[in-house]
Amino acid sequence: MPHIAVNNELAGIRGLLNFRPETAEPLGDLANILLRDTEGLSPAERELIATYVSYLNDCFYCHNSHGAIACIYLGGEMAEGDANAVVDAVRADPESAPITDKLKALLAIAGKVQRSGKAVLPEDIERARATGATDKDLHDTVLIAAAFCLFNRYVDGLAANTPADLSSYEPRARQVAERGYGKHIFSLQQPVR
Amino acid sequence: MAHIDLGNDLPGIRGPMAYSPATARPLNELAEVLLRSDDNSLSRGERELIGAYTSSLNDCFFCQNVHGSLAQHYLGCDMATIDAIKLDPQQGPISDKMKALLPIAAAVQRGGRHVTTGLVEKARDEGATDREIHDTVLIAAAFCMYNRYVDGLATWAPQDRQVYVDRAPRRAGEGYIDFDLYK
Numbered sequence: 001m002p003h004i005a006v007n008n009e010l011a012g013i014r015g016l017l018n019f020r021p022e023t024a025e026p027l028g029d030l031a032n033i034l035l036r037d038t039e040g041l042s043p044a045e046r047e048l049i050a051t052y053v054s055y056l057n058d059c060f061y062c063h064n065s066h067g068a069i070a071c072i073y074l075g076g077e078m079a080e081g082d083a084n085a086v087v088d089a090v091r092a093d094p095e096s097a098p099i100t101d102k103l104k105a106l107l108a109i110a111g112k113v114q115r116s117g118k119a120v121l122p123e124d125i126e127r128a129r130a131t132g133a134t135d136k137d138l139h140d141t142v143l144i145a146a147a148f149c150l151f152n153r154y155v156d157g158l159a160a161n162t163p164a165d166l167s168s169y170e171p172r173a174r175q176v177a178e179r180g181y182g183k184h185i186f187s188l189q190q191p192v193r
Numbered sequence: 194m195a196h197i198d199l200g201n202d203l204p205g206i207r208g209p210m211a212y213s214p215a216t217a218r219p220l221n222e223l224a225e226v227l228l229r230s231d232d233n234s235l236s237r238g239e240r241e242l243i244g245a246y247t248s249s250l251n252d253c254f255f256c257q258n259v260h261g262s263l264a265q266h267y268l269g270c271d272m273a274t275i276d277a278i279k280l281d282p283q284q285g286p287i288s289d290k291m292k293a294l295l296p297i298a299a300a301v302q303r304g305g306r307h308v309t310t311g312l313v314e315k316a317r318d319e320g321a322t323d324r325e326i327h328d329t330v331l332i333a334a335a336f337c338m339y340n341r342y343v344d345g346l347a348t349w350a351p352q353d354r355q356v357y358v359d360r361a362p363r364r365a366g367e368g369y370i371d372f373d374l375y376k
Contacts, residue, residue: 158327
């Protein structure tokens with residue numbers, strides 16, 4: 001049960017955003033810019049960074065939500081089963097996952113940011129640059145990882161409602177993939193299968 | 194030196210904010226609503242103190258001095274008082290409600306799951322409302338982002354702490370949205 005009185009019809013962060021729309025607005029804007037920007041990293045790569053950091057933070061709601069969104073984006077490039085396998089492999093061990101060397105190096109940086117900003121060392125940055133990462137890729141990776149250290153703590157710190165049924169995550173993920181982040185995700189009309 | 198070429202030599206978060214104005218906007222809007230909006234039953238000083246305390250737990254020199262100085266400005270105390278609260282909130286000259294909210298912020302800093310029902314009940318016993326508990330959690334969570342953004346890109350920070358104290362009145366007056374990053 002959540003630590004504060006939220007609308008229990010809304011899953012995870014959606015209930016919290018609905019509780020405090022004034023903070024929901026900049027949080028939604030930040031998510032849209034960081035996760036749906038198509039310059040540099042793809043939306044799928046951005047969602048994979050979000051999924052990995054959320055998994056490291058042990059946030060069940062966030063890593064399943066963003067894993068499902070990553071799957072939808074990856075589904076445009078490969079079979080659904082293969083997309084699921086990529087997301088699972090990234091959670092388990094990015095270094096052995098079937099992803100580019102650049103994304104492996106960026107996920108290593110995201111993993112450092114999850115522990116502490118100070119854990120990111122010049123050699124981590126050099127490794128990413130050697131695989132073709134630009135300043136913008138590095139900036140966005142650090143800020144996506146940092147932002148999920150916010151979102152994960154927000155969700156679990158207030159003990160937000162976390163659906164245990166994994167099949168319930170796909171309709172919400174599809175809504176985000178199609179319409180982005182914003183007020184519609186915490187309106188009372190929630191997507192159902 | 195910062196890990197990436199920010200195209201400016203601004204200190205702390207102002208460097209990456211000037212580098213990336215598109216993300217700076219919501220980051221600053223969030224700070225304005227959480228820390229400075231007057232539509233809040235926690236005072237500006239109390240909210241800045243939560244930010245400074247979380248930043249000190251994250252060992253982020255720039256953020257704990259910017260927000261510690263703002264707390265000092267709003268609360269009308271000296272730097273030693275802010276330092277003492279960061280070291281041990283329970284001994285500080287703050288309300289019992291703040292003494293119950295700061296441990297929630299500390300739990301959030303370690304990880305969301307560390308916020309227990311017991312910590313929340315203690316805060317309620319001291320008069321904290323749902324919205325105050327919400328804002329405490331979100332302020333602490335937000336500083337877990339800001340601190341990592343600042344240190345994860347290896348930005349530089351003025352080492353003279355008086356610099357931050359001197360800037361605080363201007364930041365308090367201008368707020369987080371309508372200010373010139375370059376000044």
